[in-house]
Amino acid sequence: MERDAVDFPVSVVLPAAGSGERTGLSTPKQFCTFLNRPLISFTIETFERIPWIERIVVVVAKDSYDPMLHIIQQFHHAKVKVVEGGTTRHRSIFSGLQAFSESSNGPVLPRPKVVIIHDAVRPFVDEEFLLKITLAAKEHGASGAIRPLVSTVIATTSEGFLDHSLERTKYRASEMPQGFLYEVIYQAYQRCSEFDFEFGTECLHLALQYSGINAKLIEGPPTLWKVTYKRDLAAAESIIKESLSLSACLISGAMAETVELSSRLQRNLESHHMTTGVNLFETEEMLKVFVETKHALLYPVVIVWVHVCMSDSAIDEELNAVMELSMKVKQENILLYGVQIIFSKVPELWERSVTRLTEITESLIRDRNPVLIGQMLRV
Ligand SMILES: Nc1ccn([C@@H]2O[C@H](COP(=O)(O)OP(=O)(O)OP(=O)(O)O)[C@@H](O)[C@H]2O)c(=O)n1
Numbered sequence: 001m002e003r004d005a006v007d008f009p010v011s012v013v014l015p016a017a018g019s020g021e022r023t024g025l026s027t028p029k030q031f032c033t034f035l036n037r038p039l040i041s042f043t044i045e046t047f048e049r050i051p052w053i054e055r056i057v058v059v060v061a062k063d064s065y066d067p068m069l070h071i072i073q074q075f076h077h078a079k080v081k082v083v084e085g086g087t088t089r090h091r092s093i094f095s096g097l098q099a100f101s102e103s104s105n106g107p108v109l110p111r112p113k114v115v116i117i118h119d120a121v122r123p124f125v126d127e128e129f130l131l132k133i134t135l136a137a138k139e140h141g142a143s144g145a146i147r148p149l150v151s152t153v154i155a156t157t158s159e160g161f162l163d164h165s166l167e168r169t170k171y172r173a174s175e176m177p178q179g180f181l182y183e184v185i186y187q188a189y190q191r192c193s194e195f196d197f198e199f200g201t202e203c204l205h206l207a208l209q210y211s212g213i214n215a216k217l218i219e220g221p222p223t224l225w226k227v228t229y230k231r232d233l234a235a236a237e238s239i240i241k242e243s244l245s246l247s248a249c250l251i252s253g254a255m256a257e258t259v260e261l262s263s264r265l266q267r268n269l270e271s272h273h274m275t276t277g278v279n280l281f282e283t284e285e286m287l288k289v290f291v292e293t294k295h296a297l298l299y300p301v302v303i304v305w306v307h308v309c310m311s312d313s314a315i316d317e318e319l320n321a322v323m324e325l326s327m328k329v330k331q332e333n334i335l336l337y338g339v340q341i342i343f344s345k346v347p348e349l350w351e352r353s354v355t356r357l358t359e360i361t362e363s364l365i366r367d368r369n370p371v372l373i374g375q376m377l378r379v
């Protein structure tokens, strides 16, 4: 399916005005930060990267309006307009849709042909699936992501006993993103009852109830899950750390050993970029590029500088300079760790050192603990 099939304007509404009560945290989950960046910024960036998406309307609570403007400025988000939401998700979504029809705050945005509605707390959505949802909405008037039910759905009596259970194979979980012809969903919200505004949870239902459109349902990937509970935040952080940041190993020291060590680490660490024989100047030049392009702002960079020594000598001035450099680049979201490994001609000892170095390097890249910045770890 090609992106140039989208020959009509498409925009997005991201409802983000909830309080995230089910996480049990005081900070609404969409503003919880991972790698110094709020969850909502990752979701916005997902949509920003897609060239056929024209505008992103982020709907936030009144007291999150200014903080949201700050996030947009800090992370250089484009295409984004912020509007205030309401007391329920449907009211918030309607506020977002009104940005294309009524001048609530500032100029009315150009009206899209198709509007995608996507919970701001579902950061892991890909362009391919968004394309499917968009083209299906254009063709059918509405479309929605679905996933198989994990648990069976049952109905209870008023006394709290089982009334009946639904045949699980006949039902699906409704997820996000959803797509609509703008006129279809805007009209639905204009006709929406107070009861639906207050208690409804399903936009596809509104399109059917008030615009007579049966949404096309498309099974989505498992990554569409919504951050709802505290455990989901931990899962999101782990996925973000794994997928959205860069890491590299730089190896300096006695040349013959560093080449051998580099190939050993490359095998052990798999995905991470390996460079050997670097010196401090080259490292500083590389970090300067990261800082100037502000690349690390959106993609935190983890660099493990491994120095191979021939003896347990005191840390030389170059290594001290690396540690000072690490403190300097830390505020640019670049985590530079130093590890010193003593070369041993005794195979068993060297094997043990390389295994230990691999474990330390994996932990530094995975955990990104800022406390370990600025000091030389020793294997
Ligand atoms: N009045 C509301 C309520 C929810 N949402 C948004 O709708 C999405 C999905 O809703 P949900 O997961 O229920 O978020 P919360 O309402 O914040 O969660 P909770 O029910 O635990 O408070 C979230 O991005 C949330 O910010 C919204 O824009 N306006």
Ligand SMILES: O=P(O)(O)OC[C@@H](O)[C@@H](O)[C@@H](O)CO
Binding pocket: 089, 119, 174, 175, 176, 201, 202, 203, 226, 228
């Ligand atoms: O019900 P909640 O407010 O937790 O989250 C919203 C979800 O229900 C919604 O995103 C999907 O079910 C699709 O409508």
